[in-house]
Amino acid sequence: MSTCSQVRRITSVDEAVAIVREAAGSSSSMGRRGLTARGLGRSYGDPAQNSGGLTLDVTGLDKIISVDATGDADPVGGEPTVDLQAGVSLDTLMKVLLPFGLWIPVLPGTRQVTIGGAIGADVHGKNHHTQGSFGNHVRSLDLLTADGEIHHLTPGGDESDLFWATVGGMGLTGLVLRATVAVQRAETAYFTVDTDRVGGIDDLMTQMTARDADYTYSVAWFDAVTSGDRMGRAVLTLGNKATVDELPRTLRRQPLAFTAPSFGTVPPVFPNGMVNALTARAFSEFWYRKAPAHRVGEIQNITQFFHPLDIAQDWNRVYGPAGFLQYQFVVPFGAEDTFRQTLEVITSSGHYSCLNVLKRFGEANPAPLSFPTPGWTLTADFPIKPGLDALCRRLDELVLSVGGRLYLAKDSRMTAADLRQMYPRLDEFRAVRERVDPRGLFTSDQARRLEL
Amino acid sequence: MDAVGAPQTLLLLGGTSDIALAVARKYASAQPLKVILAARATERRSAAAAELEGLGCTVSEVDFSARASATHAQTIEECFADGDVDVAVVAFGILGEAEQAWTDADHALELAEINFVAPMHTGVLLAERMKAQRHGTIVALSSVAGERVRRSNFVYGSTKSGMDDFYTGLGYALDEFGVNVLVVRPGFVRSKMTEGLKAAPLATTPEQVAELTVAAVRTGKEQVWAPKLFQLVMIILKLVPRPIFRKLPF
Numbered sequence: 001m002s003t004c005s006q007v008r009r010i011t012s013v014d015e016a017v018a019i020v021r022e023a024a025g026s027s028s029s030m031g032r033r034g035l036t037a038r039g040l041g042r043s044y045g046d047p048a049q050n051s052g053g054l055t056l057d058v059t060g061l062d063k064i065i066s067v068d069a070t071g072d073a074d075p076v077g078g079e080p081t082v083d084l085q086a087g088v089s090l091d092t093l094m095k096v097l098l099p100f101g102l103w104i105p106v107l108p109g110t111r112q113v114t115i116g117g118a119i120g121a122d123v124h125g126k127n128h129h130t131q132g133s134f135g136n137h138v139r140s141l142d143l144l145t146a147d148g149e150i151h152h153l154t155p156g157g158d159e160s161d162l163f164w165a166t167v168g169g170m171g172l173t174g175l176v177l178r179a180t181v182a183v184q185r186a187e188t189a190y191f192t193v194d195t196d197r198v199g200g201i202d203d204l205m206t207q208m209t210a211r212d213a214d215y216t217y218s219v220a221w222f223d224a225v226t227s228g229d230r231m232g233r234a235v236l237t238l239g240n241k242a243t244v245d246e247l248p249r250t251l252r253r254q255p256l257a258f259t260a261p262s263f264g265t266v267p268p269v270f271p272n273g274m275v276n277a278l279t280a281r282a283f284s285e286f287w288y289r290k291a292p293a294h295r296v297g298e299i300q301n302i303t304q305f306f307h308p309l310d311i312a313q314d315w316n317r318v319y320g321p322a323g324f325l326q327y328q329f330v331v332p333f334g335a336e337d338t339f340r341q342t343l344e345v346i347t348s349s350g351h352y353s354c355l356n357v358l359k360r361f362g363e364a365n366p367a368p369l370s371f372p373t374p375g376w377t378l379t380a381d382f383p384i385k386p387g388l389d390a391l392c393r394r395l396d397e398l399v400l401s402v403g404g405r406l407y408l409a410k411d412s413r414m415t416a417a418d419l420r421q422m423y424p425r426l427d428e429f430r431a432v433r434e435r436v437d438p439r440g441l442f443t444s445d446q447a448r449r450l451e452l
Numbered sequence: 453m454d455a456v457g458a459p460q461t462l463l464l465l466g467g468t469s470d471i472a473l474a475v476a477r478k479y480a481s482a483q484p485l486k487v488i489l490a491a492r493a494t495e496r497r498s499a500a501a502a503e504l505e506g507l508g509c510t511v512s513e514v515d516f517s518a519r520a521s522a523t524h525a526q527t528i529e530e531c532f533a534d535g536d537v538d539v540a541v542v543a544f545g546i547l548g549e550a551e552q553a554w555t556d557a558d559h560a561l562e563l564a565e566i567n568f569v570a571p572m573h574t575g576v577l578l579a580e581r582m583k584a585q586r587h588g589t590i591v592a593l594s595s596v597a598g599e600r601v602r603r604s605n606f607v608y609g610s611t612k613s614g615m616d617d618f619y620t621g622l623g624y625a626l627d628e629f630g631v632n633v634l635v636v637r638p639g640f641v642r643s644k645m646t647e648g649l650k651a652a653p654l655a656t657t658p659e660q661v662a663e664l665t666v667a668a669v670r671t672g673k674e675q676v677w678a679p680k681l682f683q684l685v686m687i688i689l690k691l692v693p694r695p696i697f698r699k700l701p702f
Binding site for chain 2: 003004005032033045046051052053325384388389390392393412413414415416445448449
């Protein structure tokens with residue numbers, strides 16, 4: 001739906017402070033409609049939109065202040081860290097860190113995400129079951145609150161409740177200006193990957209449960225079009241960071257080299273309805289068949305392993321002007337029957353999703369609005385067409401019936417009442433927000449829609 | 453308004469109109485929402501509120517009287533007090549007595565005030581709010597009677613003609629603010645407004661008008677006829693030369 005907002009790009013901390021103070025003291029429409037932080041705009045819904053108000057584009061806060069590659073600043077653990085501004089993208093950071101032999105601990109499905117966004121949505125990756133979400137790796141952050149003050153927050157410090165409300169807080173506690181993030185040592189920019197084709201959903205879930213713990217990274221693509229016995233047939237990929245020894249001779253000379261191949265940009269020529277029964281079936285068949293039935297120890301680069309979609313920019317255009325809706329939920333372990341039922345509902349719905357991901361989450365972190373909780377998470381992309389609202393509501397009901405939840409960074413349509421049920425610690429979050437921003441200066445279309 | 457086109461808050465100005473309530477029911481059948489019923493404090497309004505609450509909606513009632521223009525600003529303020537309105541339906545109006553309307557000055561004034569002056573006055577107030585929130589849809593219930601006035605009900609037709617033009621222009625003006633205005637032009641609707649009248653050709657029901665309206669809001673259309681065939685019928689009727697048109701038997 002169309003909305004309008006004024007966007008201002010901020011390039012310095014002083015500028016950010018001045019804008020927040022001005023807006024806080026203003027009774028104009030901009031003051032009333034509040035402020036929203038926006039990074040690279042990769043949320044699927046409205047969390048970085050602010051109709052009628054002011055949207056602050058923070059991508060100008062793009063300085064990497066220091067990299068502690070040796071871990072000197074941490075005499076106990078010797079943990080390497082990077083100190084950087086909130087507008088730096090994970091893509092930039094990754095390219096800066098690799099030559100130091102360092103690796104970002106959590107990478108979501110795209111690298112076009114800012115540090116501020118990664119904290120605000122508490123993003124997760126294929127290693128959630130072993131290493132948690134992004135917030136687990138943030139050692140400190142500077143938060144500009146509605147009163148114009150900057151708080152230096154740590155996970156266990158004086159205002160640890162504000163730190164954890166900011167992690168996963170969708171930008172509603174204030175503006176993240178700067179953060180110190182723990183990073184990992186890496187010998188290479190490659191991964192050793194085991195791939196298996198799995199014939200159906202039950203087998204897939206059994207295999208993931210049995211094998212996940214042996215790998216840092218684990219994820220499955222599954223077929224959400226085919227029903228019957230082969231419902232949920234999947235390609236399971238399990239991987240670890242590769243050591244230099246594991247690389248073939250040709251790659252050993254430059255083990256940390258990274259090139260991002262691009263096949264160019266998808267032009268905006270696709271009409272609606274190109275992702276349909278026919279193309280989705282063909283794609284799903286192809287994607288399943290192209291995967292090896294069983295392969296062990298393949299060396300894959302970053303793009304192959306993490307971001308196969310990044311080789312074509314603006315790939316979303318194949319969905320046409322109507323676009324698509326991303327739906328991601330998690331249901332707790334033990335709710336496998338309900339999980340299977342969601343898949344039955346999807347495959348029999350007449351809505352076709354090609355890019356479907358299944359993953360097991362590990363332990364949650366202390367953030368009250370953080371999405372990942374122990375259980376099964378499913379992601380699907382549906383082209384927008386009539387009846388999709390009814391399908392999503394049916395899925396909501398199933399997810400709610402077993403105490404599951406939807407991901408705020410992907411949500412664009414859930415209701416305030418459902419959110420309250422999904423996030424039982426919402427009041428805790430609201431109390432912190434009420435303390436630091438009683439007028440609700442920091443807000444968003446999503447915050448208004450969901451009464452966050 | 454969410455990504456699949458479902459509003460969270462619906463405002464019905466003229467909250468007891470059959471078409472307005474059919475719109476509310478249509479939305480509620482998909483997903484419960486907040487509904488603000490702005491109408492005179494009557495039993496009919498309470499009954500409508502109770503019915504919508506039965507469908508899972510959160511309903512608030514606001515007093516609104518079309519001819520009390522001094523109270524309009526207060527009414528609109530109350531309607532927006534709880535937050536943004538995604539869809540506002542301007543649904544109030546009267547059909548009047550056609551022959552009395554052009555011979556009795558008081559009745560003509562009543563029609564003009566309810567069907568034209570009040571929609572324009574509240575329309576400006578609505579526009580101000582929608583402009584500030586920078587999103588939303590205003591639905592104006594016009595009529596095909598306003599597209600080309602006929603001998604049989606030209607007073608009603610002329611009020612609808614003015615109202616239709618105002619909201620059409622308002623849509624142009626609000627476009628840059630992210631606000632859409634949808635003008636709905638039903639033909640003869642079998643409702644409480646037309647009770648006792650003989651149905652005209654292409655007669656429709658409030659439910660059918662509501663269905664077309666909800667679909668048009670979702671796709672961001674600016675005008676819709678109910679039934680759809682009226683668009684074509686009106687194009688033809690507007691081409692009929694006046695000497696012939698005035699003698700047509702309706």
